[in-house]
Amino acid sequence: MRRFGSFWRLLGSELGLTFRRPRNLVMLAVLASVPVILGVALRLVTDDMDASGRGGGMGGLVASVAGNSLMLAFASLSFLVVLLMPVAVSVVAGDAIAGEAGGGTLRYLLAAPAGRTRLLTVKYLNAVVFSFAIAAVVALSALVTGLALFPVGPVTLLSGTTVSVADGLLRVLISVGYVGAGMAALAAVALALSTFTEVPIGAIAGTVVLVIVAQVLRAVPQLEAINPYLLPTWLTRFDGALRDPVDLGAMRDGLLAFGAYILLFGSVAWARFTGKDITS
Numbered sequence: 001m002r003r004f005g006s007f008w009r010l011l012g013s014e015l016g017l018t019f020r021r022p023r024n025l026v027m028l029a030v031l032a033s034v035p036v037i038l039g040v041a042l043r044l045v046t047d048d049m050d051a052s053g054r055g056g057g058m059g060g061l062v063a064s065v066a067g068n069s070l071m072l073a074f075a076s077l078s079f080l081v082v083l084l085m086p087v088a089v090s091v092v093a094g095d096a097i098a099g100e101a102g103g104g105t106l107r108y109l110l111a112a113p114a115g116r117t118r119l120l121t122v123k124y125l126n127a128v129v130f131s132f133a134i135a136a137v138v139a140l141s142a143l144v145t146g147l148a149l150f151p152v153g154p155v156t157l158l159s160g161t162t163v164s165v166a167d168g169l170l171r172v173l174i175s176v177g178y179v180g181a182g183m184a185a186l187a188a189v190a191l192a193l194s195t196f197t198e199v200p201i202g203a204i205a206g207t208v209v210l211v212i213v214a215q216v217l218r219a220v221p222q223l224e225a226i227n228p229y230l231l232p233t234w235l236t237r238f239d240g241a242l243r244d245p246v247d248l249g250a251m252r253d254g255l256l257a258f259g260a261y262i263l264l265f266g267s268v269a270w271a272r273f274t275g276k277d278i279t280s
Contacts, residue, residue, distance in 0.1 A: 007118060014126040018092060024130070027088045028137050034084065035076040035142035042072070043149045068155050069146030070168040074175060074242060076142040077135070081179055081235045086211045088134050089183045093127035093190035094203035097273065101198040116274045124191055124266065131183035135176045143172065161244040171241040178238040178251060185231060185258035186211070188265040195272040231261055 018024055097120075100106035109119060155168035163171075189210065194203040214230040217223050227233045234254035240247030 007122070010118070011122045011125055014122050015129060018126055018130055019133075024088075024092060027091065028134065031080060031084060031088060031134055032137050032141040034080055035072060035138060036145050038076055038079065039072050039142070039145040039149050068168075069150040069152050070143070070155050070165070070172060072146035072150065073139045073142040073172045074239070076138050077175055077179055077238065078236060080138055081182070081238075082215070082232070083211065085134055085138070085179070085183060086186055087208055089127065089131050089187050090190045090204045090207035090211075092130045093124075093187040094194050094207055095200040096123040096127060096191055097194040097269075098197050098200040098203045099194075102200055117270065120191075120195075120270060120273050124187065124269075127187035127191060128184045131187050132176075132180035135180040135183060139172055139176045157244050158239065158242045159244045163244065171246070174241045174246070174251075175238040178241070178254065179235070181255055181258045182231070182235045185261040188262045188269070189231070192265040192269040192272070195269050195276065228257070231257070234258065 097106070100109060110116065152165060154162045154164055155171075156162050186207065190203060190207040193206045194200070197203055211232060214232045218227055218230060218233060234257045237250050237254040240249075240251040
């Protein structure tokens, strides 16, 4: 029981440090500001189209958001999940071990009866909580902005059917959970890289570069066969929540892919960290 209690105290301390660090708060603020900027821009475009009499030919994104405020949440998640959210997760997870090693505090942490496996688990769970936090912050900011700028009503899904506002909010919640799981998978990649270096920026940059390279590979038609193995392929599959019925098959496959990434890179991180010689 004492070991169990110390685990949660260690996790609570780690979460407190993460959510009090100015760098992380700035990243959360930047992510929260993007839906506001996107919503204001779409509002201005909508007003301009209405004033010029061209509103009937509005583009798909503008028409969807202008028609219902809840759609801004889906649009914001789609826009941010490609790069900005991965960058934020990479900063926290990539700094988890490398930051302690580079700062010279890792040796003191391991001198306490925490254990390497438990410490690594705490570091990863901290990154997972942050992953879901950024998805929730983006969605909440988008919902508040959407309610302030656009009408509220039944939501027209990608499949053409219309659902109630309550059903739409539930689908936003499903999307937040899915995106959070995707960011948790990316956190496992960043944590694994963090165990190989004592320079945090190296693990952070390495994770971001991997995401960008994967995006480039996805854009090459000749390499379509490898798309199912690339993490970014599955990050936007939360759009299954915008179909009626919910496309559980695609979202299930995405969650399985996330689980595979977590298992693979979590094992790499554990194998590396538990046998690593701490010299800092």
